[in-house]
Amino acid sequence: MRTTLARVTALAGLVFAATSFALALPLRIPGVAVFAVASAESGGVIPYLPAVFILGIMLMFLAAVVYELLPDRSQTPPRPPAGFGRRA
Numbered sequence: 001m002r003t004t005l006a007r008v009t010a011l012a013g014l015v016f017a018a019t020s021f022a023l024a025l026p027l028r029i030p031g032v033a034v035f036a037v038a039s040a041e042s043g044g045v046i047p048y049l050p051a052v053f054i055l056g057i058m059l060m061f062l063a064a065v066v067y068e069l070l071p072d073r074s075q076t077p078p079r080p081p082a083g084f085g086r087r088a
Contacts, residue, residue, distance in 0.1 A: 014060060
């Protein structure tokens with residue numbers, strides 16, 4: 001469970017980061033129309049793309065936190081060593 005959730009969180013972060021990075025690239029492909037949504041001074045086509053990129057990076061780091069904080073389903077509680085708690 002925790003492995004799956006950590007992988008999904010990391011994948012979501014990677015998708016957010018890669019998508020926002022790709023959308024922010026100023027690629028000019030010949031023969032493809034350029035749709036200018038923002039002004040030339042803004043530097044980007046879609047507003048808040050840096051925030052989406054940072055969100056993706058944060059999600060990728062959060063995947064490690066999710067993995068460490070969620071308990072493992074197959075993990076059994078530790079048993080005390082033999083003779084623990086006995087008095088001689």
